[in-house]
Amino acid sequence: MRIARWSTRTGQAEGFVDGDVVIPFPDSLRVADVLAQGLDAAHALFARRDRAAAQALGEVMLLAPLAPAAIRDFVAFEEHVEGVSASVDGKSEVVPEWYEAPTFYFTNPHTVRGPGETVRVPETARLDFELEVAVVVGGAGGENLDTDAAASVIFGYTIMNDWSARDLQSREMKVRLGPAKGKDFATTLGPWIVTADEMASYLDADGFLAVRAEVHVNDELIGEDLVSNMGWPFSELIAYASRNSKVVPGDVLGSGTVGNGGCLGELWGRRGELTPPPLKTGDEVRMFVEGIGELRGIVGEPVTAPTVPAARVRSRQRHRS
Numbered sequence: 001m002r003i004a005r006w007s008t009r010t011g012q013a014e015g016f017v018d019g020d021v022v023i024p025f026p027d028s029l030r031v032a033d034v035l036a037q038g039l040d041a042a043h044a045l046f047a048r049r050d051r052a053a054a055q056a057l058g059e060v061m062l063l064a065p066l067a068p069a070a071i072r073d074f075v076a077f078e079e080h081v082e083g084v085s086a087s088v089d090g091k092s093e094v095v096p097e098w099y100e101a102p103t104f105y106f107t108n109p110h111t112v113r114g115p116g117e118t119v120r121v122p123e124t125a126r127l128d129f130e131l132e133v134a135v136v137v138g139g140a141g142g143e144n145l146d147t148d149a150a151a152s153v154i155f156g157y158t159i160m161n162d163w164s165a166r167d168l169q170s171r172e173m174k175v176r177l178g179p180a181k182g183k184d185f186a187t188t189l190g191p192w193i194v195t196a197d198e199m200a201s202y203l204d205a206d207g208f209l210a211v212r213a214e215v216h217v218n219d220e221l222i223g224e225d226l227v228s229n230m231g232w233p234f235s236e237l238i239a240y241a242s243r244n245s246k247v248v249p250g251d252v253l254g255s256g257t258v259g260n261g262g263c264l265g266e267l268w269g270r271r272g273e274l275t276p277p278p279l280k281t282g283d284e285v286r287m288f289v290e291g292i293g294e295l296r297g298i299v300g301e302p303v304t305a306p307t308v309p310a311a312r313v314r315s316r317q318r319h320r321s
Contacts, residue, residue, distance in 0.1 A: 001016060001042060001043070001046050001156075001194075001195045001197075001198065002016065002017035002018075002192040002193065002194055002195075002198075003015075003016065003017075003031060003034065003042070003065060003066075003156065003192055003193040003195070004016070004017045004022060004062055004063075004065050004191070004192040004193070005031055005062070005063040005064065005065055005066070005114075006022055006060040006061060006062050006063055007060065007061045007063055008055070008059070008060050008061075012063070013060075014029070014030050014031045015049075016046055016049055017057060017192050018049065018051075018054070020056065020057050020058070021054040021055060021056055021057055022054065022055050022056075022057055022060055023049045023050065023051065023053055023054045023055075024050075024053055025045055025049075026045055026048045026049065026050065029045070031065065031066045031067075031193075032066070032067065032249070032250055034138075035066065035136065035137070035138040035139075035155055035249040035250050036138070036139075036249040036250075037138075037139075038138050038139035038140070038155070038249075039138055039139065039155055039156075039195060039196060039197065042138075042155075042195065061114075061116075062114060062115045062116070062190060062191050062192070063114040063115075063190075064112045064113060064114040064115075064188075064189045064190055065158055065189060065190055065191070065192045065193045066136065066189070066193065066250060066252070067109070067112070067250070068109040068112060068189075068250055068251065068252040069109070069248050069249070069250035069251050070106065070109060070248075070250075070251050070252070071106065071107045071108070071109050071112075071187060071251075071252045071253075071254065072104045072105070072106055072107075072241055072251070072252070072253045072254070073104055073105055073106075073107050073132070073160075073162055073183075073253075073254040073256065074102050074103065074104040074232075074237055074253065074254060074255060074256040075098070075102075075103055075104070075256040075257075076102055076230040076231050076232055076237065076255050076256040077225075077229060077230060077231070077255070077256055077257060077258055077259045077262070078094055078098070078229075078231055078259070079225075079229065079259025079260060079266075080256060080257045080258065080259050080262055080263070080266055081094045081098060082094055082266075082269075082270075083259075083265070083266030083267065083269040083270045084257070084263065084265040084266045084269055085269065086268075086269030086270070086272075087166060087170075087265045087266070087268040087269035088166060088169055088170045088173065088265060088269075089170070089173070092269055092270075098231075099231070101240060102231065102232045102236065102237050102240050104237075104240075104241065104253070104254075104256075105178070105179060105183075107162070107183050107184055107187055108183075108184035108185075108187070109252075111184060111185055111186050111187065112186075112187050112188070112189055113186050113187065113188040113189075113297065114188070114189070114190055115188070115190035115191040115295055115296055115297075116296045116297070116298070117188065117297060117298070118297075118298040118299075118300040119163060119185075119186045119188065119297055119298065119299060119300050120185070120186070120300045120301065120302075120303050121163070121165070121185060121186070121299060121300060121301075121302050121303065122165050122168065122181075122185050122302060122303060122305065123302045123303070123304060123305070124165035124166070124167055124168060124278075124302070125167050125278065126165065126166035126167045126265075126268075126274070126278045127163070127164070127165055127166075127278050127279040127280070127299065128163070128164040128165075128166050128263050128264045128265050128278065128279065129161050129162075129163060129164070129215065129217075129263055129264070129279065129285045129287075129297075130160075130161060130162035130163070130164055130256075130257040130262065130263045131159075131161065131213055131214075131215040131223060131225075131257060131258050131262040131263065131287050132159070132160040132161070132162055132254045132255045132256060132257055132258065132262075133157055133158075133159060133160065133209065133211070133213065133227050133254075133255045133258075133289055133292070134157065134158050134159070134160040134189065134252050134253060134254045134255065135154050135156075135157055135234045135237070135238065135252070135253050135255075136154075136155045136156050136157065136158060136193050136250070136251070136252055137153050137154070137155060137238065137247050137248065137249055137250065137251040137252075137253070138153060138154075138155025138156070138249050139152070139153050139155065139249065140153065140249075141153055141242075141246065141247045141248040141249055141251070142242060142246070142247060143242055143244075143245065143246045143247075144242055144243060144244065145238065145239050145242040145247070146239060147235045147236055147239050148235075149239075150235045150236070150237075150238035150239040150242065151207070151234075151235035151238075153238065153247065154196045154234060154235065154238070155193070155195065155196060155249075156193040156194050156195040156196050156198075156199070157193065157194050157196070157199055157209070157291075157292055158189050158190060158191075158192065158193050158194070158252075158292065159189070159190060159191070159287050159289050159292055159293070159294075159295040160187065160188070160189055160252070160254045160255075161187065161188040161189075161285060161287060161295060161297055162183060162187055162254060162257070163183070163185065163186040163187065163188065163297075164179070164182055164183055164263065164265065165181075165182045165183075165185070166182065166264075166265050166268075166278075167182075168181050168182035169182025169183065170182075188295060188297045189252070189295075190295050191293050191294065191295055192293065194291060194292050194293075198291070199211070199291050199292075202290070202291055204228055206233065207233040207235060208227070208228035208230060208233045209227045209228060209230075209233070209234065210226055210227065210228035211226070211227050211228075211289055211290040211291050211292070212224065212225075212226060212227075212289070212290040213225055213226070213227055213258050213262070213287070213288070213289045213290070214287070214288045214289075215261070215262065215285065215286070215287045215288075216285070216286045216287075216288075217276065217279070217283055217284070217285055217286075218283055218284055219284075219286075220276075222261050222264070222267075222276060223258065223259075223260055223261025223262045223263070223266075223267075224260060224261065225258035225259050225260045225261075225262060227255060227258060227289070229258070229259055230255055230256075234253070234255070237253050237255075238253060241253060264276055264278065264279070279299050280299060281299055281300065281301055281302070282298070282299060283298070283299040284296060284297070284298055284299075285297045285298075285299070
């Protein structure tokens, strides 16, 4: 099954993509409701779909397939870490701590963009994309899940473009926090959620999702990889995220950027120069993931934001005068 949200001239709807048509959920349900009910309930809903309410897919505008409860973005590809560390931190390395646990950061669920949407970007000299696959949590979610329990809450998968301003990211990470403002202006998700059962045939013997992923900029192939080159399968990412914490329906967990050109920053780090060049206004970034589909995004005009003053030098006195 494919789960989507879309807009028409008369409003918005949420439901199934069935071949070349879209069909709203029965009972006026929303994606959030269906994720909370879980995959088995989604199959029951699909069996009840009203084909008389179908509308041609080509006549609607797809939106991001969900409003995430939270977005965790991992860095699960060793090859990506090797390359991008040189362009962001000035030194190509994979620190020993990377191998110990699947590190992630939280990004902004309020700036999620949909397929084909033009993305307003900050003023940056090093705008980049990141090609990722994201898993969507459904059902009960949970706390301190083991790997098997974590696998059971995988509702489905979508494509994720983690837009990145590398110059902002490099500055803020020198303070040993982040990334934050270098990332939180936009994340594109879509074109839909493909349910876990549809992708099961791509799982290898170790539980890794062995699908091919590609990214093009203005029709030029920039990067390609197998998602199974992750250091951990998705079930282990979810299990780690739930450790002494909680995952809930609607949580999105990104794989991190695939290797072999999954972002420009990796190539800049390996080549020691800005080739291919940073993204600019009007560029089209097109991502393809086997079994899921294609996700497009357009680079919009940079947005001038209000300035924030530099830190003041303070006296460090401990009591008011």
